[in-house]
Amino acid sequence: MTKTAAIIGGGVIGGGWAARFLLNGWDVRVFDPDPEAERKIGEVLGNARHALPMLYDVALPAEGALSFHNTMSEAVAGASWIQESVPERLALKRKVYQTLQEHCDAGAIIGSSTSGFKPSELQGCATRPEQIVVTHPFNPVYLLPLIELVTTEKNSADLVAEASETLTALGLYPLHVKKEIDAHIADRFLEAVWREALWLIKDGIATTEEIDNAIRFGFGLRWGQMGLFETYRIAGGEAGMRHFIDQFGPCLQWPWTKLMDVPELTDELAQMIADQSDAQSGHLSIRELERKRDNNLIAMMRALRQQGNAAGRLINEHQVTFRPRLEDGQPIVSARRVIPADWTDYNGHMNEGRYGQLFSDAADAVMTHVGADAAYIAAGNSYFTAETTIKFLAEAQAGEHIIVETRVTEGSGKKLRCYHEMKRESDGELLATSDQFMLHVNLETRRSCDPLPEVLARVEALAALHKED
Incomplete structure (x- = not known):
C-alpha cells in the first residue's frame, strides 16, 4: 500500500523532503502559497532524480504521485506523515499547526524542519501536542542522511519509534535528541x-x-x-x-x-x-553549484559505501530493502541501475573498467539466483571467471538508467557461461556485451570441481531455458 506524505512549505528544505519521500515510493501532497512553488520543487526534484539513484546499485522503488494543493486541508488528506517547513517564525508555525490539526488524521506524525525552535515551543498552542516532533534535516535533504529527531515527554514512546522507523525506511539516520536545547545539536x-x-x-x-x-x-x-x-x-x-x-x-x-x-x-x-x-x-549559477555539490557528495558517499563505513554503511543497508529477486526468463534481467558520476572518465562517458564491474555484478546476481550465494561461498564453493570478452558498442553517460539482460549459454559440469547485454532503458539501445566464462572452484583447494547438485540443477535448467533454437 502506498503511503502519503504532506509537505507544508515548498522551499529548498520542503522541496528536498518532497524528493526524499517521492523517490522512496511515497505519494507526496504539497501546499505552498508561493505561485512559483511548483517550478521550484520541480527543479529540486530534477536534481534529486539525477543524484539519489546514483548512491545505489539497484533501481529505487517506483516514484509515488506528486500533487499540489490550494489549501492545507486538501494537502493533509490521507497523509500519515506531515512535514512542516514554513519560515522560522514561531507564531506562524503555531498557526499552521492549528490548521493542520483541524484537518489531519489524529494518528499522523507532524515533523518540523525547524533548526532553532524546541519542540515544546512548537507544541505550546497545539490541540494535540503529542503529535508534533522536530525532524531537523540538512540540505540537500534528498542526499544527506542526518535528521535530528527532537521530542518531549508529551510524545509517546510508540510515536517516537514510528517516526524513527519511517525515517530509517527513507534511508535517513534519525538522531534522537532526548533533551531539547536551542538549535538542537549539529x-x-x-x-x-x-x-x-x-x-x-x-x-x-x-x-x-x-x-x-x-x-x-x-x-x-x-x-x-x-x-x-x-x-x-x-x-x-x-x-x-x-x-x-x-x-x-x-x-x-x-x-x-x-x-x-x-x-x-x-x-x-x-x-x-x-x-x-x-x-x-x-x-556558477545556484543550480550549477548544487549539481557540483551533489556529484561530490555522491562520489564521497560511494567511496564510503565501498568501505562499509558511516553514511556508506547506511546506504548499503538501505539498498537491501529494495533489491529485487531475479525471475527465470528469456533473458534474466540481472542488473538495473543508474550510472553514477564516479563511473565516468575524462571523456565524459562510462570508463571501460566499470563495464567489467557491471557485468561482474550481473554474474553475481545470477550466481545468487542459482544458489551460489553468500552462504554457499562461505561453505567453500564458488565460481571463478576464467575468460571475459567485452564489446563496447555505444557511449553511456552518468545519470542514464541501464539494465543488463543475461542468458546462460553453457551450463554443464564445472562450466558456466553467461552472455550479458547492457542496454539503455529509455530507448533499448545496446551499449555493450560481455561473453563471460566461469569455472566452479573449491575454495579450499583453489581447484575446479563440480558444483553441488542443487546448484548444478539450477544452472542446467537455465541453460536449457536460454538455449537458442
Whole structure:
C-alpha cells in the first residue's frame, strides 16, 4: 500500500523532503502559497532524480504521485506523515499547526524542519501536542542522511519509534535528541564555526574561499567519515583518548578563538563576505553549484559505501530493502541501475573498467539466483571467471538508467557461461556485451570441481531455458 506524505512549505528544505519521500515510493501532497512553488520543487526534484539513484546499485522503488494543493486541508488528506517547513517564525508555525490539526488524521506524525525552535515551543498552542516532533534535516535533504529527531515527554514512546522507523525506511539516520536545547545539536557546532569564520574575515586573516578550503581539504572530510571524538581518539595514538585530552586539553585555555565574543554583523562586514563569496563562486549559477555539490557528495558517499563505513554503511543497508529477486526468463534481467558520476572518465562517458564491474555484478546476481550465494561461498564453493570478452558498442553517460539482460549459454559440469547485454532503458539501445566464462572452484583447494547438485540443477535448467533454437 502506498503511503502519503504532506509537505507544508515548498522551499529548498520542503522541496528536498518532497524528493526524499517521492523517490522512496511515497505519494507526496504539497501546499505552498508561493505561485512559483511548483517550478521550484520541480527543479529540486530534477536534481534529486539525477543524484539519489546514483548512491545505489539497484533501481529505487517506483516514484509515488506528486500533487499540489490550494489549501492545507486538501494537502493533509490521507497523509500519515506531515512535514512542516514554513519560515522560522514561531507564531506562524503555531498557526499552521492549528490548521493542520483541524484537518489531519489524529494518528499522523507532524515533523518540523525547524533548526532553532524546541519542540515544546512548537507544541505550546497545539490541540494535540503529542503529535508534533522536530525532524531537523540538512540540505540537500534528498542526499544527506542526518535528521535530528527532537521530542518531549508529551510524545509517546510508540510515536517516537514510528517516526524513527519511517525515517530509517527513507534511508535517513534519525538522531534522537532526548533533551531539547536551542538549535538542537549539529547547528550548535555550525554556529561555533560560523562565529570564528566571521572573526577571521573581519580581522583580515582569511577570505571566504580560504576558510572553505581549510574545511573541505582537511577536517571536513575527516569529520564526514568519523566525527569529532573518534577522530581525536586516533590523534591520541596508542594511549587513546585520555592521552589526547592530557596532551591537548590545556590548549583550551589559550586565547585562540573568539567563540564567546561575536562580532557585530554590520553592513560593512556583510558586504565584505558577500563580495568575497561572489569572487569565489559567482561564475556558477545556484543550480550549477548544487549539481557540483551533489556529484561530490555522491562520489564521497560511494567511496564510503565501498568501505562499509558511516553514511556508506547506511546506504548499503538501505539498498537491501529494495533489491529485487531475479525471475527465470528469456533473458534474466540481472542488473538495473543508474550510472553514477564516479563511473565516468575524462571523456565524459562510462570508463571501460566499470563495464567489467557491471557485468561482474550481473554474474553475481545470477550466481545468487542459482544458489551460489553468500552462504554457499562461505561453505567453500564458488565460481571463478576464467575468460571475459567485452564489446563496447555505444557511449553511456552518468545519470542514464541501464539494465543488463543475461542468458546462460553453457551450463554443464564445472562450466558456466553467461552472455550479458547492457542496454539503455529509455530507448533499448545496446551499449555493450560481455561473453563471460566461469569455472566452479573449491575454495579450499583453489581447484575446479563440480558444483553441488542443487546448484548444478539450477544452472542446467537455465541453460536449457536460454538455449537458442
